[in-house]
Amino acid sequence: IAMEAADAVDNAGTVAQLDGVEVDYLGRKGRLTGLLRLVGSLPAEEKPQFGQAVNVRKADLLERLGARRGGLAAAERAARLSADSVDVTLPGRNVWTGGPHPITRQMQAVKDALISMGYSFDEYPDIEHYHYNFEMLNYPPDHPAFDEQMSFYIDDSHLLRTQTTAFQAHVMENQKPPIRQATIGKCYRYEAVDATHSHTFHQVDLLAVDEGLTLADLKGTFAQLVKLLFGDVTIRFRPDFFPFVEPGVEVAIQWGEGWLELGGAGMVHPNILESMGIDSERYTGFAWGLGIDRMPMAKYGIDDIRLFAENDVRFLRQF
Numbered sequence: 001i002a003m004e005a006a007d008a009v010d011n012a013g014t015v016a017q018l019d020g021v022e023v024d025y026l027g028r029k030g031r032l033t034g035l036l037r038l039v040g041s042l043p044a045e046e047k048p049q050f051g052q053a054v055n056v057r058k059a060d061l062l063e064r065l066g067a068r069r070g071g072l073a074a075a076e077r078a079a080r081l082s083a084d085s086v087d088v089t090l091p092g093r094n095v096w097t098g099g100p101h102p103i104t105r106q107m108q109a110v111k112d113a114l115i116s117m118g119y120s121f122d123e124y125p126d127i128e129h130y131h132y133n134f135e136m137l138n139y140p141p142d143h144p145a146f147d148e149q150m151s152f153y154i155d156d157s158h159l160l161r162t163q164t165t166a167f168q169a170h171v172m173e174n175q176k177p178p179i180r181q182a183t184i185g186k187c188y189r190y191e192a193v194d195a196t197h198s199h200t201f202h203q204v205d206l207l208a209v210d211e212g213l214t215l216a217d218l219k220g221t222f223a224q225l226v227k228l229l230f231g232d233v234t235i236r237f238r239p240d241f242f243p244f245v246e247p248g249v250e251v252a253i254q255w256g257e258g259w260l261e262l263g264g265a266g267m268v269h270p271n272i273l274e275s276m277g278i279d280s281e282r283y284t285g286f287a288w289g290l291g292i293d294r295m296p297m298a299k300y301g302i303d304d305i306r307l308f309a310e311n312d313v314r315f316l317r318q319f
C-alpha cells in the first residue's frame with residue numbers, strides 16, 4: 001500500500017489530484033488509516049510492531065505529499081502569473097477625451113482678442129425685458145422687430161434676447177464714461193432655420209463711450225480684432241440701418257471669392273446716450289454686434305450652421 005501511495009503521489013499532476021491521493025490513503029476512510037484500525041484486532045504482542053510500521057509509512061507518505069505539494073503549487077503559481085501578465089510593450093489604445101465645442105473655442109478667441117485690446121467682459125441675461133432688447137435701444141414703438149414673429153416671448157414683457165446689444169442699457173446704468181465693455185453669448189430669433197440661420201446663435205457686442213470717439217476709432221478697433229482673428233484680410237464697411245446707431249454700417253471681411261458679413265456696427269445714437277444721462281455733446285460712442293457662428297463656418301468650410309447643434313461626434317471630433 002505504501003509503495004502504491006508513493007507512486008500515486010509521484011503521478012499526481014496538480015495540487016487537486018494530490019489532495020485526492022491524500023484522501024485516498026490518509027483520509028478517514030483511507031487505506032493506510034484502515035490499516036491502523038486493524039491494530040485493535042491483532043494479538044497483543046504484534047500490536048506495537050505493526051502500529052509502528054504503519055506509522056512510519058504514514059509519516060513517509062505525509063513528507064512525500066508535502067514535498068510534492070510544494071513543487072506543484074509553485075509550478076501552478078508560475079503558470080498563472082505568466083498567463084495573467086501584461087505585455088507592457090504592446091501599443092496602447094487611444095481614449096478620446098472630448099474637447100471644447102468649436103463655437104466655444106471661437107468665443108474664447110474673440111474674448112481673448114478683445115480683452116487684449118482693453119475691453120472688459122460681463123455676462124448679461126438671456127431672458128430680457130423688452131425695454132432692454134428694444135425700447136431703450138431707440139426702436140420706434142411700431143418697429144417690426146417687436147413683432148412676435150421675430151422673437152420668443154416668455155410673457156407679456158419678457159423675451160429671449162434677439163441681440164446681445166440688449167446689454168447696452170445695463171452697462172450705461174452702471175458705468176459712466178469712459179466705457180470699454182463687451183459681452184458674448186446666445187441670441188434667439190423666431191425665424192426660418194436654414195443653412196446659415198439658426199433660431200439660437202451667438203453674438204459678441206461691444207460698447208465704447210468716451211470723449212472724441214469717431215467712426216475711425218470703430219474702424220481701427222474692428223480692423224485690430226479682425227487681424228487677431230483672421231490675419232491680414234480686407235475689411236468692408238457698407239451703410240446700414242439700426243435704430244441704435246447713427247451712422248450705421250454693415251461690417252464684412254473678404255473671404256475666398258466673396259465677403260463674409262460679420263455683423264452690424266455704428267456710432268451710438270445720441271438719443272440713447274441722452275436717455276442714459278450721458279451728455280451727447282461731450283461724449284460719443286461706437287458699438288458693434290458680430291455673429292460668432294459664421295466665423296468657424298468660414299474658417300473650416302462648414303456649410304451648414306445646424307451641424308453645430310446636432311452634437312454628432314463625427315463632426316465635433318474634427319476640431
Ligand code: FA5
Nearest residue numbers: 163165197198201242262263264265266287288289291
Ligand atoms: C444685430 O443683431 C445688431 N444688434 C448688430 C449691431 C450691434 C449693430 C451694435 C450696430 C451696433 P444683425 O441682425 O444684422 O444685427 O445680426 C448681426 C449678426 O448676427 C449677423 O451678421 C449674423 O452674423 C448674426 N446672425 C443674425 N441672425 C442670425 C441667425 N439667425 N443665425 C446665425 N447668425 C445670425
